[in-house]
Amino acid sequence: MTMSSAWDITRNVKPPRAAFVNFPLGNQTGRPGNREEQMAIVRDALTAAYSMAEPGAVTILPYEWDEAGYGWQGGEYRPGYLRPYVRTEATPTV
Amino acid sequence: MNPPESYVRYIPRTRDLYSSHSPYQWVENTDAPWTPLTKPLNQSRVALASSSGIYLKGQKPFHTKDDTSIREIPKSSSTSDFGVNHFGYRMDGAERDPNCVFPLEQMRKLECEGFIGELADTAYTFMGGIYSTRRVREELAPQLVERALANDIDLFYLVPA
Numbered sequence: 001m002t003m004s005s006a007w008d009i010t011r012n013v014k015p016p017r018a019a020f021v022n023f024p025l026g027n028q029t030g031r032p033g034n035r036e037e038q039m040a041i042v043r044d045a046l047t048a049a050y051s052m053a054e055p056g057a058v059t060i061l062p063y064e065w066d067e068a069g070y071g072w073q074g075g076e077y078r079p080g081y082l083r084p085y086v087r088t089e090a091t092p093t094v
Numbered sequence: 095m096n097p098p099e100s101y102v103r104y105i106p107r108t109r110d111l112y113s114s115h116s117p118y119q120w121v122e123n124t125d126a127p128w129t130p131l132t133k134p135l136n137q138s139r140v141a142l143a144s145s146s147g148i149y150l151k152g153q154k155p156f157h158t159k160d161d162t163s164i165r166e167i168p169k170s171s172s173t174s175d176f177g178v179n180h181f182g183y184r185m186d187g188a189e190r191d192p193n194c195v196f197p198l199e200q201m202r203k204l205e206c207e208g209f210i211g212e213l214a215d216t217a218y219t220f221m222g223g224i225y226s227t228r229r230v231r232e233e234l235a236p237q238l239v240e241r242a243l244a245n246d247i248d249l250f251y252l253v254p255a
């Protein structure tokens with residue numbers, strides 16, 4: 001069972017079982033310091049592994065990075081993306 | 095199986111980010127291997143692996159030039175003893191809390207709760223930013239599989255980063 005936050009790469013590679021979390025790279029098992037979310041993501045992913053029957057399928061886990069409406073996707077993996085995430089500089093989700 | 099609309103297209107972004115290089119040759123597999131899971135999760139021995147570049151202080155840190163080496167992390171390790179090195183993701187979160195890319199504390203808790211049968215004694219880490227897919231296939235992956243199978247596991251839980 002593998003975690004994924006990069007949908008297109010995971011679909012290319014086709015690991016036997018994957019659980020997708022739509023978070024920036026570096027947070028595949030939850031935000032730093034958020035133990036409740038970290039536990040829930042790992043629990044959900046392991047549970048999913050046992051219900052998946054189609055090789056190469058991806059289970060999408062229902063977690064949102066930022067409920068407040070600030071996007072992170074705009075700057076992700078673009079020049080400067082290695083700078084620490086700063087909420088106030090993020091652009092709204094399109 | 096449709097992804098959220100807002101998912102980041104990492105393949106085109108990688109092409110743009112490294113536009114001065116020749117296009118990266120992504121792995122494209124046509125099908126997925128499959129091993130049925132024969133025991134329920136609460137009776138399964140699970141091993142954890144992470145490509146986050148986490149290592150135990152005292153171990154040799156990963157370098158970022160096609161490092162295909164593996165670090166073995168005893169399951170009782172304290173997360174305050176971890177270091178991290180990787181070039182492909184923002185590490186500030188992992189430095190503060192390694193559990194966001196290497197969920198060792200979560201796995202220990204799930205073992206205590208009986209949610210998983212057992213957490214294998216050793217977890218495995220490596221630095222996933224390896225340019226050569228051939229070296230991953232021929233060097234890293236066989237090593238990882240061999241070590242995990244020697245640990246007599248039922249499920250291998252991988253966290254890429």
